[in-house]
Amino acid sequence: MSEDALRLMLIDDHAIVREGLRAVLEDDNGFVVVAEAGCGNDALRQFAAATPDVVLIDLVMPGLSAAETIRLLKRIDPRCNFIVFTSFAEGEMLRETVQAGAIGYLLKDASRDDLVSAVRAVALGQPWLHESTQRLLVDLLRKPLPSDPFAALTPRELSVLELIGEGLSNRRIAQRLNLTEGTVKGYVSTVLEKLDVADRTQAALYFTRQAARD
The missing domain is CATH 3.40.50.2300 (Response regulator)
Structure with missing residues (x-):
């Protein structure tokens, strides 16, 4: 080589x-x-x-x-x-x-x-x-990006966010969605980035507030 x-x-x-x-x-x-x-x-x-x-x-x-x-x-x-x-x-x-x-x-x-x-x-x-x-x-x-951050999430990412909102750990989320823990970790990182929040606690709070509005 x-x-x-x-x-x-x-x-x-x-x-x-x-x-x-x-x-x-x-x-x-x-x-x-x-x-x-x-x-x-x-x-x-x-x-x-x-x-x-x-x-x-x-x-x-x-x-x-x-x-x-x-x-x-x-x-x-x-x-x-x-x-x-x-x-x-x-x-x-x-x-x-x-x-x-x-x-x-x-x-x-x-x-x-x-x-x-x-x-x-x-x-x-x-x-x-x-x-x-x-x-x-x-x-x-x-085309402008959607103003609603939820609209930028895929169905799988929304499922992960909902379970974050329930307070589940990555391991529990992986078990619930039949995924590997590493895959869930990747989804969590993407969700945090798309929502522009620093950690999963902020993501959970964000989801709770948005769900309450809906």
């Missing part, structure tokens, strides 16, 4: 997709895949030790969402850049991943040359958008 090789991490819940990406990318001497993960929680466990320059992440995965995974990994290493690699262009999910820190967006039917070019561009901090998503992204970013 060349010391100058770009270090890549692949996050996709389909092993065959990761195998295909590795085969294409490592065929170019300038790339080396240093880690693979099937979900966001697995990626969180490997990320710090792998020190990738670029992460290619699937848009739709079990557990942590792509946006949540990107946001948490960015906290570990803000210098790392992210490409969302997906089979379809979905509006709101696209905006969430861009706001979380992704600067590349590539569809899975992209050519080998486009894939290699996207990785190289994103490694330099340059945005790379599949042509079919460029207008969609511009239209989305022109």
Whole structure:
């Protein structure tokens, strides 16, 4: 492995997709895949030790969402850049991943040359958008964010917030929602950020006040 090789991490819940990406990318001497993960929680466990320059992440995965995974990994290493690699262009999910820190967006039917070019561009901090998503992204970013913070939460995040409001710990929430404790921790971090509150106590108070108004 060349010391100058770009270090890549692949996050996709389909092993065959990761195998295909590795085969294409490592065929170019300038790339080396240093880690693979099937979900966001697995990626969180490997990320710090792998020190990738670029992460290619699937848009739709079990557990942590792509946006949540990107946001948490960015906290570990803000210098790392992210490409969302997906089979379809979905509006709101696209905006969430861009706001979380992704600067590349590539569809899975992209050519080998486009894939290699996207990785190289994103490694330099340059945005790379599949042509079919460029207008969609511009239209989305022109729209104001919802004034009601609850409207910015996904159904799963709302469920977590409701259980925070009941005073449950992460372990109890995980048991209630049949999730891992690590996944719940990721959801809690996202909820606090979206509500712009400092801790779960403030989040619980916020939920209680809003529920009373409704």
